[in-house]
Amino acid sequence: MDEPEIKAAVKTYILNEYLPGEDPAALTDTTELMTTGILDSIAVLKVVTFLESHFGITLEPHEAVVENLNTLSAIARLVMSKKA
Amino acid sequence: MKTDVLIVGGGPGGAAAAMFLAREGIKPVIVEAETFPRYHIGESMTGAGGKVLRDLGLAEEMYRRKYPTKQGVKVYGQSTAGSWFVPVTGRDENWNLFEWDTWQVRRSDFDKMMLDEAVSRGATLIHGMAGKPLLKSDGSVGGAQVRMADSDKVQDIESEVLLDCSGQATWLANRGGVTGPKYLGAYDKQIAIFSQVVDTVRDNGGTRETHKDNAVIFYQKKFHWGWFIPLDEQVVSVGIVCPSAYFLEKKESIRDFYIRELRELHPELSRRIPEIKLVEDVHVIPNYSYQVNGFCGKGFICIGDAHRFIDPIFSFGLTVTMREGQFVAPVVRAYLEGANRDKANPFAEHQLFCETGIDVLEDVLDSFWEHPLSFAHCVYSRYTEYMTDMFAGRIYGHERQPTPALLSFRKLLKREGERERSYETADQYSIPIGSRYHPERAAIWEVNSPVETTEKWLGPR
Numbered sequence: 001m002d003e004p005e006i007k008a009a010v011k012t013y014i015l016n017e018y019l020p021g022e023d024p025a026a027l028t029d030t031t032e033l034m035t036t037g038i039l040d041s042i043a044v045l046k047v048v049t050f051l052e053s054h055f056g057i058t059l060e061p062h063e064a065v066v067e068n069l070n071t072l073s074a075i076a077r078l079v080m081s082k083k084a
Numbered sequence: 085m086k087t088d089v090l091i092v093g094g095g096p097g098g099a100a101a102a103m104f105l106a107r108e109g110i111k112p113v114i115v116e117a118e119t120f121p122r123y124h125i126g127e128s129m130t131g132a133g134g135k136v137l138r139d140l141g142l143a144e145e146m147y148r149r150k151y152p153t154k155q156g157v158k159v160y161g162q163s164t165a166g167s168w169f170v171p172v173t174g175r176d177e178n179w180n181l182f183e184w185d186t187w188q189v190r191r192s193d194f195d196k197m198m199l200d201e202a203v204s205r206g207a208t209l210i211h212g213m214a215g216k217p218l219l220k221s222d223g224s225v226g227g228a229q230v231r232m233a234d235s236d237k238v239q240d241i242e243s244e245v246l247l248d249c250s251g252q253a254t255w256l257a258n259r260g261g262v263t264g265p266k267y268l269g270a271y272d273k274q275i276a277i278f279s280q281v282v283d284t285v286r287d288n289g290g291t292r293e294t295h296k297d298n299a300v301i302f303y304q305k306k307f308h309w310g311w312f313i314p315l316d317e318q319v320v321s322v323g324i325v326c327p328s329a330y331f332l333e334k335k336e337s338i339r340d341f342y343i344r345e346l347r348e349l350h351p352e353l354s355r356r357i358p359e360i361k362l363v364e365d366v367h368v369i370p371n372y373s374y375q376v377n378g379f380c381g382k383g384f385i386c387i388g389d390a391h392r393f394i395d396p397i398f399s400f401g402l403t404v405t406m407r408e409g410q411f412v413a414p415v416v417r418a419y420l421e422g423a424n425r426d427k428a429n430p431f432a433e434h435q436l437f438c439e440t441g442i443d444v445l446e447d448v449l450d451s452f453w454e455h456p457l458s459f460a461h462c463v464y465s466r467y468t469e470y471m472t473d474m475f476a477g478r479i480y481g482h483e484r485q486p487t488p489a490l491l492s493f494r495k496l497l498k499r500e501g502e503r504e505r506s507y508e509t510a511d512q513y514s515i516p517i518g519s520r521y522h523p524e525r526a527a528i529w530e531v532n533s534p535v536e537t538t539e540k541w542l543g544p545r
Contacts, residue, residue, distance in 0.1 A: 040162065052465070
């Protein structure tokens with residue numbers, strides 16, 4: 001699975017779960033998810049759970065930090081690095 | 085007057101130590117200044133705290149007195165929809181996890197029960213106020229001067245070992261020169277304001293998570309939170325903790341501040357207290373975070389709050405002090421029988437053991453405050469089992485610490501790398517919290533630093 005596919009899968013998940021009815025174009029690769037409050041901390045944890053189950057990876061606590069989860073791009077980079 | 089063991093302070097640390105010493109065949113003298121019952125804060129125990137009472141054979145008495153049983157802690161985050169629950173657990177002899185309960189106590193009742201029980205098991209209680217420690221020619225502690233409550237006369241009580249169980253009063257550390265220096269801790273700019281309320285709305289029960297007597301924590305934002313701890317069918321201890329600066333900014337009386345916070349801190353807290361009815365004065369403790377280095381030495385050992393307190397959020401205080409009271413008994417017995425008499429610090433090993441355990445707590449607490457997301461990830465999914473160990477207070481080396489969860493926290497806090505653990509370096513093992521967490525304060529910790537204490541380094545504030 002490559003980076004665009006990862007981004008697409010995560011985007012679909014976030015749109016369905018947290019932004020129902022939102023225009024998909026409003027959620028770009030660089031939209032800040034956490035620092036702008038689109039996702040609160042509990043929602044981010046659910047995203048982490050999704051990443052782990054969907055991509056078959058396990059995140060260590062020091063990887064579950066804002067820098068790695070704030071944008072679709074950052075999330076995709078994180079998933080790629082875990083799958084590498 | 086002479087005794088093998090003199091205990092300064094008759095709270096749960098002193099009483100637990102006395103009862104475990106009695107099991108070793110040692111009957112200590114306890115000096116307590118106050119007349120029990122008296123108000124005290126620190127009401128909730130963890131699983132390991134409850135185990136101390138079980139080990140003392142007091143479980144039946146705890147149930148008989150109907151102290152609320154705590155099945156776990158519920159933590160509400162910023163969004164009211166989000167909460168997490170940490171159940172109270174125990175470990176069996178094969179280290180298998182099992183569901184347990186522990187207690188929350190009205191300290192006035194509980195502390196009296198513990199002290200009475202210590203006396204009935206052989207301790208001698210002296211009502212008086214400890215003054216100066218008695219120092220021998222080699223600098224070791226050989227007892228204390230005590231002003232007796234009934235006669236107002238000062239009497240010397242000589243001891244082989246003195247246990248300082250004076251709590252946040254840090255009796256021995258404040259006398260200067262006997263222990264190492266007392267440092268401010270990482271949470272020294274916090275203030276806790278608390279009282280007791282009635283006519284609250286409790287959870288309905290039915291599951292462990294909704295048990296009506298559970299402790300509840302409300303997290304508003306970093307360093308600003310509240311607790312809700314049931315003490316009986318009617319009364320609940322409720323506290324607000326926040327930065328002192330925020331409290332001062334508000335320019336309110338302590339009582340007005342407290343009442344406004346009960347309404348505003350968190351919707352889940354105000355929902356539980358529809359009408360505010362206080363049944364206790366509003367109490368305040370500022371600057372509760374500190375650490376005393378060199379808290380054991382020739383003739384003395386400090387227990388629990390008498391040497392260190394970090395942060396009250398996960399209710400570790402009562403548990404740590406009672407556990408240290410348990411750990412100290414065989415150490416004292418061995419010393420009385422002649423062990424380590426020639427050592428500069430006969431209790432260095434015990435000191436290192438206690439310090440290493442509380443350092444675990446500090447890493448847990450710092451991770452919670454500094455990295456809430458990673459912390460929640462550990463609790464929720466990654467290391468649920470290890471996290472229940474830490475919440476239960478299983479923090480010592482023989483309790484399989486450091487766990488993978490703790491190692492991960494240390495990575496996050498950039499506190500990796502083994503520090504040297506040896507008998508000789510015991511006094512320098514735990515770098516005081518203030519310096520450890522705030523590198524700019526590290527100078528204070530350097531050997532031969534010209535600055536003696538964090539207080540001095542900080543200057544007038």
